[in-house]
Amino acid sequence: MHVRPATSSDLEGLVDLCLQARAESGVGRQLCSDDRDELREQLAVLGSVDGGTVLVATCDDELAGLVLCRTMGPGLMSRAVVLSLDAVYVRPQWRRRGLGHAMLQAAAELAEDAGAGDVYAAPLPGSRGMQRFLARLGFAPAGGHRVVATSALLRRLALDVPAPGRRSSVRGIEDLIERRRRARQRVVGDDDAPRQAGASMSMQVRRAVHSRRPSSSATSTS
Template structure:
């Protein structure tokens, strides 16, 4: 670590300086709300909570006694899907005027020591999109690609879900309607067939009755003798 550069856990007296660093990182990145809130009170509350919970780690780096950088971390796991504990490095930021003085390296050294003490098997980092300097810095320290994050606003996702209904999701409703129509068609056919068979049965019965009556009737051409 270079002379004049120090890294330590943040205390309650550092919160306002950390809020300033967060807002400066937000303005520099251009990501807006995807990075953090622009509300100072909300940021102050979030940082206070992160620094007070058991698995939260907030590191502040000072250069010549002035706060110049921060690292926000969380210890994750073990959980339902993994027995391992990992350190998630959610944010690393150094003021532009304090860069190239070893602050980033010093904060990563402190984060590695936190990970080792907690038994964390890996350290994950989520550098900001477009932050080429941070990407190169992490790659130089051995960080390899692990996953790609994508983001969408909730209203936009809901609109797309409503518009882009998968074919497999549409089939049950249409198939059910077709089945209903087919069942009704078969029912009508059976009903029509039953009526025809009943009519034919009735006609056959009437014919049999007429024949029986005719066979019992005396012939008009026969004569009787005494």
């Protein structure tokens, strides 16, 4: 068992480890890409940027685990320096052999050398074994993450939060119902007017005919 910084010759094996971790986690693209070329490029960049480190663990000359980490800070809003463990993964067949301890020992030494006051870890969702492992080593909850697809977020924002100067969808529906109600009232009123006028005219005609009709008491005989 040996833990060391990754070299260029480890790149293809690291890609295999990342794809295996992705398949096991079930979170898909939230963890990493499934494109080998893209993964190869990302791993190479992480290992070359300032503060980025890729550690590998080998057992019997086989890549058995990896740690992807970055030293961050100080920044504009904080003077703190921290080590972020972006990924910690051990192949299933090499677990429970102390490999995780050895890799985190190497990561902790990196943090100490960089002057990092804290070490942050982002275990894979649903990885209860890793959660328990980190808890035993003193890792405590520091916050929660939620995720939403960008397209879904934009749709919900358009529905739930009206843009400035634009009425909400609920208000728009209420206004439409009110306009239709008023339109029906106007139509009903216009239809009643001819009927009322016709009824008045009919009554006047009947009265005129009745007044001109000769009375039975006024008939004469020749």
